[in-house]
Amino acid sequence: MTEPHVQSEVGPLHAVLLHRPGTELKRLTPRNSDQLLFDAIPWVDRAQEEHDAFAELLRNRGVEVLLLRELITEALHDPRARAAAVLTGVDERKLGADISDTLRSHLSSVDDAAMAEILIAGMTFEELPAAEGQSLVRRMHHPHDFAIDPLPNLLFTRDSSVWVGGRVAIAALAMPARRRESSLTDLVYAYHPRFSHAARAYGAHSAPVEGGDVLLLAPGVVAIGVGERTTPAGAESFARSVFADGLAHTVLAVPIEQTRSSMHLDTVCTMVDRDAVVMYPAIQDSLHAYTLRPLDGDLAVSGPSPFLTAAAEAMGIDHLRVIDTGLDPVTAEREQWEDGNNTLAVAPGVVVAYERNAETNARLADAGIEVLRISGSELGSGRGGPRCMSCPIIRAAL
Structure with missing residues (x-):
């Protein structure tokens, strides 16, 4: 497989876009870290070592790793x-x-x-x-x-673009510190020979949508978190775009809390198998979704209804299995903050996760999920896990 194409979160991963951190992280200081959206000043050499190990793990699983700087x-x-x-x-x-x-x-x-x-x-x-x-x-x-301005958040390649089917959506990033990231990603898709035939699904000039809020639950089913980074207008515009291109039959707009700890939908919920999600238990019962479907060239909007129910219905399954992230509220909150829910699936039932989230990883393993553990003590200082740091370019169909 050589042509970009992604229909799900868990189809076998063939190619992925990463960004190895560099000098831009060395620009972070206590004076500017808040403005540049980092909670701590990372040890850059160690962050690079951790990222190299992440990339090598993916290569060892047969994944082609494309580096954004190159x-x-x-x-x-x-x-x-x-x-x-x-x-x-x-x-x-x-x-x-x-x-x-x-x-x-x-x-x-x-x-x-x-x-x-x-x-x-x-x-x-x-x-x-x-x-x-x-x-x-x-x-x-x-x-x-x-x-x-430096772009330390370029590390999180998930946010500036997302592939839906054979089309790429260039995200419209909400935070001033990140807006220029879209222009660099756009540059690659517009002028790099690898993507000379890439068609577009959404443009960065549109209302704010960030890739961390976009989950491809199943072929034709897209969930979009609406909160700190993605606006209702962005979710609606994205839905109209994928409907017009025939890329989806259902979009679920999922309101999430507008806080730093839950900036994107993938900070509280990610797919780990065809019919399973890992989810922060504090939101399991309160997470709802509006269901959007195309109707005679316009939108039909229904809901809200419980997210898990709406997702299963749209996916055509009886129910979504839920693996939560802690036995008690304190553990769950700690591991959610440390990106325990932010996993990257490399195949159905096989995910990459930070090793420090021991409780979440144990619960994933108990549920039959193979967990490939990586170190993230420095990489996580910008509030992002393995999913945030990766933009799948090619996934095999389920």
């Missing part, structure tokens, strides 16, 4: 991609005309790898190329302020 660099071989990259990297409203012109000229002169590094890791005012004349903008910024 794809961006290769896409920049195309002059059109370089022109688009310069446009997205330079914010004239922030920098003013003079610095913007100097920066555009500098970016146009560097090689592809250097441009990719700047787009990902950012650039401080101190690192800007010298320019003639006086600049109020330069004088009024601290040398270590960012002229181009």
